[in-house]
Amino acid sequence: MLAVLLFHLWPIRLPGGYIGVDIFFVISGFLITSHLLREVEATHRISLARFWARRARRLLPSSLLVLAATAIAVVVWVPRSLWPQFLGEVTASTLYVENWRLAADSVDYLAGGNQASPVQHFWTLSVEEQFYVALPLLLIGAVVLARGRNIRRAVLIAIVACTVAAFAYGVWYTTWSPSAAYFSTLTRAWEFGVGALIAFVPAMRGRPAAALTYMGMAAVLASALLFTSATPFPGSAALVPVLGTAAMIWGGRRTLLESAGRLRPVAFLGRVSYSAYLIHWPPIILLPFVTGHALTTAEKLGILALSVLAAWLCTTFVEDPVRFSPRLLGGRRPRAVAMWSAAGMALVLAVCGAASTVNAIDARAAAEVAASVVDDQPACFGAQSLDPSLSPCTNPDLAGMIVPAPAEAKQDDDNRSECWSGATESDFRLCALGPERGYARHLLAIGDSHNNTLIGVYESLAEAYNWRIDVAGHAGCYWTTADLRLDSPDATAACTAWRDAAREHIDRSPDLDAIVVTRSSAGKDADRETVEAMASAWSARPDQNTKVIALLDNPRLEADVVTCVEFDPPTSDDRCSRTRDAATFDDGQAGAAQLTPGATTIDLTNLYCTPEQCPPIVGGVLVYRDGNHLTATYASTIAPYLGRELHDLIE
Secondary structure (H helix, E strand, O other): OHHHHHHHHOOOOOOOHHHHHHHHHHHHHHHHHHHHHHHHHHHOOOOHHHHHHHHHHHHHHHHHHHHHHHHHHHHHHOOHHHHHHHHHHHHHHHOOOHHHHHHHHHOOHHHOOOOOOOOOOHHHHHHHHHHHHHHHHHHHHHHHHHOOOOHHHHHHHHHHHHHHHHHHHHHHHHHHOHHHHHHOHHHHHHHHHHHHHHOOOOOOOHHHHHHHHHHHHHHHHHHHHHOOOOOOOOOHHHHHHHHHHHHHHHHHOOOHHHHHHOOHHHHHHHHHHHHHHHHHHHHHHHHHHHHOOOOOHHHHHHHHHHHHHHHHHHHHHHHHHHHHOOOOOOOOOHHHHHHHHHHHHHHHHHHHHHHHHHHHHHHHHHHHHHHHHHHHOOOOOHHHHHOHHHOOOOOHHHOOOOEOOHHHHHHOOOOOHHHEEOOOOOOOOOEEEOOOOOOOEEEEEEEOHHHHOOHHHHHHHHHHHOEEEEEEEEOOEOOOOOOOOOOOHHHHHHHHHHHHHHHHHHHOOOOOOEEEEOOOOOOOOOOHHHHHHHHHHHHOOOOOOOEEEEEOOOOOOOOOHHHHHHHOHHHHHHHHOEEHHHHOOOOOHHHHHHHOOOEEEEOOHHHOOOOOEEOOEEOOEEOEOOOOOEOHHHHHHHHHHHHHHHHHHHO
């Protein structure tokens, strides 16, 4: 527990402190298996109702209290733009599936900008609870198959088989999708299994036990100090802290390590460790929303001290009374415990549901107001306020206006599933905008998500100029011959297949007048190889009369720009802007256009930035829905300018 707390507060000082979770999993596997094994050997059965009731009495009172308090704190202090994510994660944590939600978000290209939530740490408890469901069922299955003969061996074989299989899967999946693997129950199950296996071996004694204990301590300490966020985890690297912890459990009984555990300060921390783990993380995330600045050292020390104090209070006055008092859950039958547990969970879900409903109603009202403003197109609205031919362009009616409202920014997106392929999808999905026949020009717009943020723009241009514009986009993928390496082998293979299909489509489309290409800079300048690979792809088009028009990438602000704006809109230009130099990057397309006959570029940077800075709000319109994707509303205001540029180049 202490390693995790220190890692969360000072990650640079203890870069591998996250292995505290793995230590916890091993210890949990050992303790629970030891208990269940004694019950199986004594009675040849396991009472699932009593086991799960004990787990509910132990875990739910504190966790549900923290979740309810956190949900209320989110409503009070957190900007509404984050309510859907944060309250959604409180809901997932209440149902003990937070790890699966985080795993899904980690491979969702469009959820990549999600902030850490105040209940993100509940993913470990979700994994633990799922283990508490699976382990007794596994043991019951082994007992049934043993038919009363050598039950201990049958249980051991079952645990060994599952542990080996889970470890192999964990190593493989960490290679293929490291982000999702980190949160998966299936990649962590072997860590519980290693702890479970220690329950089958007698305790070591004497000098070998002491030596094994100290070796285990050294392995755990080395992991905490030497592992970093770049360490593939939980792959084979997790063997070091896991086996180190197992060594301490096996050899540490009846040694100095066990004696140290009886010291009053150590015993106190052990007693309150569960509540301290629950309590410490929410203030780390929520306090900056209250103060408006990143955590200071003094605030971190305060969080550490108050977490321990609050954990003692929670353990003493909530957890222990509910767990042991006959008047509460201590003397209740499993059915009553289940009913009270369900009621507590329902209460937390009701808080989240009520807040989400209010937020949705307000969001709909804000969306209606925004739609009316967009339809009216007041003077100097959005990009028009930066039009150099109208400079200065001011409209007092736009003062203080933010369209869309920050709480609605994430949903202000014109992307469409019919012309979008996710990170691991290889299908080349194409949607046609404008007339099916009788069109004046035929264009193809192709690229990554920055291409598909402009679908509304392309549609308006198709209608205005009688063009047909086909649109195809892929997460993190664009038109190039480069060997792109995405977040996982699956995503890399999907991108390669999608690009092959895109090339084949272009080869089969001789009537294309122009191909509009985009590429996200990803916050860094392109190198020479990137430039040459794009030029190589563009130059290979079958009809050299087909123009290639590269739309240079939009500037980038901080990932939390929407939250920054919502915190205090009147000061957002000062707090949330970036200088033009810091916000703009060379995406390489200009260089590729110079190397490609028939290629040219369009640079709309002046419609996002002044000569000095790139603000988050331009002409009353919120420019970004995250740090780099345009809102559909702002994109619509650049349509006239992009249309004129394209028309001049094509005609």
